Amino acid sequence: MTNPAIVAQGAVRRLPRLALWLLCLAYVLPGFIGRMPWKRADITAFGYMAELAAGRTDWLAPRLGGMPPDVDGLLPYWLGAWALQLAPGWIDPGFAARIPFIALLLLTLVCVWYGIYYLARSPLAQPVSFAFGGEANPSDYARALADGGLLAFIACLGLAQLSHETTPAVAQLCFVALSFYAYAALPHHRWLPLLSAGVGLTGLTLSGGPILALLLSAGGLLFHALDRAQADQNPSRHRHGLWRLLALTVFIALLATVLDLWDWRLRWSEFGPPASAQRWQSLGRMLLWFTWPVWPLVLWTLWRWQGQLLAQQPSRHLSLPLCWVLLTVGTTLLTPASDRALLLALPALATLAAFALPTMSRGVTALIDWFTLLFFTLCALFIWTYWIAMQTGVPPQPAANVARLAPNFEPRFVILPFIFATLGTLIWTWLVKWRIGRHQAALWKSMVLPAGGVTLCWLLLTTLWMPPLDHARSYASLMQRMDTVIQTSATAPVIGTAPGVTAAPCLSWFGLSRAQVAALQFHSRVVRTHGLEPLTDATRCGWLVIDRDKLRQTPGLLDETRWERVALLEHPRPGGEDGLQLLRRLP
Template sequence: MKPVRLPASATNALPRRMLYTLCLVYILSGLIGRDPWKADDAAGFGIMLTMAQGGLADWLWPNIAGLPMAEKGPLAFWLGALCIRAFGWLLGEPMAARLAPIGFFLVGALSVWYATYLLGRRPEAQPLRLAFGGQPEPRDYGRTLADGALLIYLGSLGLLLHSHSTSAEALYVSLVGLALFATARLVETPSARPALLLGLVLGLMTLTRGWVTPLALWLALFGLALARRHDNALRLGLLTLPAAIVVGASWPLLAQLLQPYGHSPYGAWMAWNLHLLALPSWEGLKYLLQNVLWFAWPAWPFAAWSVYAWRRQSSAPHIVVPLTFAVALLLLALLGRHSEESLMLPLLPPLAMLAAFGLPTMKRGAINAVDWFSVMTLTTCAAFIWIGWIAKQTGWPAQLARNAFKLAPGFKPEFGPIACLVAAAASIGWILLVRWRVSRRPTVLWRAVVLSSGGVILCWLLLTTLWMPWINYGKSYAGVSRQLAQNLPKSGYCVQSNVGPAQRASFAYFGDVNFAGIEQSQCDFLLLQDNNRRKDDLRRITQGGQDWTLLWSGRRPSDRDERYRLYQRVK
């Protein structure tokens, strides 16, 4: 027997304006008014900028001002570079590049919504018919479940930073959602068109972040279709796989044929893919257990409950499709040779879908417990963000102010009236949302997650408005880049360096530093990055058979570890 029994009143859809507003507030917060940040954000922007300002070789061999970066794939950076070329003159290069992750997020959000809607309106997912009628219509039921899945997706903690960065991961997680949508279409309408769409998406995933995950997903779906003796197994083999291979192999084959910069990125790309596969290790399992609980919150508790509640109908498409994706992606995370958040990121779309189908089966007491936990925890976080901002602006409470300035030495507080008004409006909106939930006690399905998702979005909005200057000061390389540029000639030089991708991208953009290209080997300047905790003072060094003398040494005030030293060749 199905575990769901609902009246039609429980399937009132979330107001469309509210849903659109949440999505726009979510993705725009954190993208406006900041520099490229360290790690993947600045590195991805550097690849996009190099492509936008370079030629065909840079598009075929992704690089950051001459530093090869062909490991993951070029698709996300192609799209960002196109945005820079089209809108860089109007918005500036960093903001133009961020139009790409805005588009990536919208694709992912729509895919999760429509995939859940397609599976939620199927007969297997419908609630039991009531004795005197009044059960919801399939379309209304599917729409309400889709609203719940989208709210859970927006509230996932692991999505916050990655969806707001100019990186391959921002596109990758959205393509996983799009693959779920294509699979749902294939289940609903077994035909050539959705099979080819799924192949196209898997091929695009290959161009974004390698072939390991797309191959694992195809094998999981093909095995599922074979086990159920479904005709879709034939379509997956004859249509989906060839389409994925054609699309995914297009860039490696073209690069192999044209040999940009006299070489091909194929070897580095293939080596990076193979490096993702290894035997399970205790360290990998330990990392996953320690991080997935918060990374996939609040999706995983609802998803686990959904699998349990529907255990007697576990072969139903609305359970077996997202569960197949989740299991395949979880196994890949366990097989990862190195531990990083990007291995857990693709889990979020299938977990959000699974979680949505668990909402109709939850008891009122469990829903109230989740709500009160969300209200208490997220309201406390929001209050702490406000108190910390007041301390940073006024110096009271003194201890909080000292801690804030200790983490960012040299930072000067800025008061942004617009940011303050937006933060105040969001806080008032949160209070009204909590009041509505407590006073009305609605019976709609998405009531169990609206406070969790709304509270996460509130905290993120407060951080990216009230604290944006402070965060930007700590994560930007703009200041040290300009210091470096002051010690270099205006033109006619090149710099050899061992700095990381994010630093190289920032120095090239903010300081207009001319780094050695892929084909260059001899330069008159050498930039080294090392640990500031080392007390050595190497004013003259020998490297590469050449003598170098120190010109400049500096670091970011907020980073106690990184140190940069600029040397000039002794002639």
Template sequence: MRTTVRLTASATSALPRWLLFAICIVYAVSGLFGRDPWKNEDAAAFGVMWTMANGGWHDWLLPNLVGKVITATGPLPFWLGAIFIRALGPYLAPNDAAHALTGFMFSGTCAFVWYGTYLLGRRPEVQPFKYAFGGEPSPRDYGRTLADGALLILLASFGLAERGHESTPQIAQLACAAMFIYGLVRALDKPWQGACWTGAALGFFVLCANPPLLLALFIALIAVTLVVRQIDSRKLLLVAIPLGLVIGASWPLAAYLSYPADAASFLHDWVANNFANFRGSPKGALFYAAKNLPLFTWPAWPLAIWTWVSWPDLRRAPHIAIPLSVVMTVLLLILLQQRETNLLFLLLLPALAIMASFGLPTLKREAINAFDWFAVLSFTIVGGFVWVVWIASQTGQPAPIARNLSRLVPGFRPEFNVVSLILALVVTACWIALVRWRLTRHPKVLWRSVVLSSAGTTLMWVLLMTLWLPLVNFSRTYRDVATQIATHLPSDYVCISPVRLGDAQLASFAYFGNMHFAFDDSDCDVLLRQDTQDYNPPASLSSYTWKLVWEGRRAADRDERFRLYVRVERPKRPTPAIKRNPPR
């Protein structure tokens, strides 16, 4: 096989550990605490965790949102979130405790990506050209530099910023996908250990995802065993599949033994509803993916394509075949799905980051400069815009921006926080210093082409979660609406019947307003509706009528309107007296 990489040892100088850890920690922690659950998926997932934390075994085995069955994913992310809520209850608010789990999962994803790339970078087939008199990097230094690059590429991905800080099942699926890749890589040199990691990842994926996603990972596993000759397929399949089945079957079996009838219905919907999302015409989802996927996975996808181009003789080697197998199967699901959503996009990032890191050694100087200037210009402009809008919200100047802000987010009252301001100033100063260092020193290390992109994404996210956090929180929370509805509820109401309420609204209203909903056609005496336009009032029956007691919406949302009705019993007509003829 032909080696395509020519490097000297100086090109693999390690990224300072303090800088790498600082970027990871600051990026992971920013935006997790001090905010409400946001619409849509963040609040909905938190609602299931909160229901479990305050519920019984039925809620734990059959996930539900204040009584509404949730079958889109498995229960593992909700179990962990409920455990965090209970364990950290004395110290953190429930929503902050759930977000602490997000930080934990994010850190695990980073660790699996780093170590998986490190192991691949030490393999003999990817080592740089050996010079006659030495001077090439050692396998350990080369692998460590590539691992640093993969982690920086992961952090630089645009789509990770918001999705990576929400308490959704997707963050657990992201960690499982990274664990799955690490297990396959580990199986190259330690077959039994790697098979255990792979099997555990498959089993956990059953517990935190759904059958179509599990099928995609299983196809990726089979593809790796067929394509990668260096892997012991017999040992891998002999351990991984049974272990995955044992872990994955533990939840359905426990649920069925505890609640046979409810579990049978739940598991049927869990399988049927999720496969139904991939039937029919995917035209809308295809257009959505074509429009949003390139930005979501930037800059990982162009670097991953460059890896494929620059290693023509090693495309069946593990460093390309393993991550590419995951990318292709997940991408197939994205192209077949019916919903226009970016939830599956997140699962591409670990594999793309690992594959993209192997394009760094062969990247041309012109491409490196293009990445650098794009990062400098785009993130400096975005950062400056965040600062200008914050100044306008605090001072009213520039006046046009202040007027537009009040028009876009009516009712928002700016808040001044000294700590947030200091953090924003510090991260801005660090960005300026990093840009100055990168543009004046011209370092030759491999990670130079992505350090500005990852630092720029961190800058953007930290500024948004410090200067703009009150604004973003105001525009994406249902706290105020829930409080208003709760004040108009009768003190002795039995239950609320929801009409057209989404999962995020149900979770927020139950959490912030302590409302009790019913979904089994109960005879509720309160009705709460969401309307996007004026609808006729609910039909009254002969014995009662519905009285509108409150109508409103979130100040930052013009499309949603909520109406609260209370049932009023109609007075019964007096029974007319029957005249009787006196006896003769």
């Protein structure tokens, strides 16, 4: 078989472990620290965790305002609820619920590195042997590819926001990466990969992905069964591994059946006319930006390694990640939350991208470096310029744009985020200077600037821009305005419907989404003090909040003789989404 990897020992120099760990921490921690739960999926998941932690709902069937979660995963909500119960009182509940997800994202990075490392140790993945020696050592070569693959994974644009939310998608990503590592390391270790596969696929099943877990388990079983090289090398170990993987597949199916986790949300109708063209175009655009910059490297890998990929016995380091990509991308095509499903394909895509590194020419790597250098430097300059305009009003046009996008936001200077942002920018400047030097020959060198640039921009956004982001992406300002309206209402006491009976000073709701109900419980002082309940005929609450659009669509929904419209609350700006109508009970 043709091997396109021609790598000398000098090209597999080790990336300093301290630098790699600092980069990972600089990527993971910003976005988890110093913010409130954001709108939609983030605050919704937190709402279920808070309900579980407070003991207001069943652990096997969590409810938020009587509504089940839209993702039928139990484990992510359990992890957040346990963190809320164990956290001391001085820790903010929003951050306490994120602590397990910080660990999950760090574990994801570790699994991606080791998965690539063990696949790069495969015999067919090794570089060409030189006539007089000097080719790369197998372990050093595998370590260099793992470093480059991890940098490529961090550089993926679609990973940044979704991986920093407290949602089942983060848990699913971690467990997919753990199971990927397990099947990659199976020929090298006996018990740890099997244990990792069991934990990963079980966790994926309990995190809302039982179908994908069953597909990955069956695919891994089939892949292991067809691995004739391992069967010939150690028949007894190969046979025992097959039985254990078969037992794991059966266990996954039984677990999902017993807990009633099967959820067949396949959207075949969207791929038929007339919706097919628009659907495919949308998915194509998302694939291009979400997986950048790994998808060009993946195509390059498939082209350069096609001799091994099309061989009678496909190479393990290509066929395993390709199998994972096909299964996860196929799931993306047939599920509603396409971006969160595509997140699960990134570990395997980064693995395929890693094997492009030893086959790229110097001109290609130079093109990647210069494009990345210009793109992320301009992005950082843009972020700094708009932050300065927000603080000082100069330049005036960016300041006006910020005021228009975040109305009623009052900027303030905070020293600690400014220090971290400045430090990150200085490190980026040093990194650019290091990279343009002519003494670097490592395989991972072309991925340093993409990973560093994404990390820099994410760091700047989550330090300098965290206050306006919180203002625009959380429900805090909306709920604070609602509390203010209730507390400063012109009419004094609220009177009950029956003579002599005073209405309870609680808040009732109707037609709200899961995210809005969770936001009321977390942000509203009125709700925390007096309580929240859904609207029924027996409700005696003095206040009612209802979704603006639902009220417009159903004009006769409310009895106008019983409720008075007090205020229309909109967020983040007039005419925007999440409009709430606040009403008060009439005497």
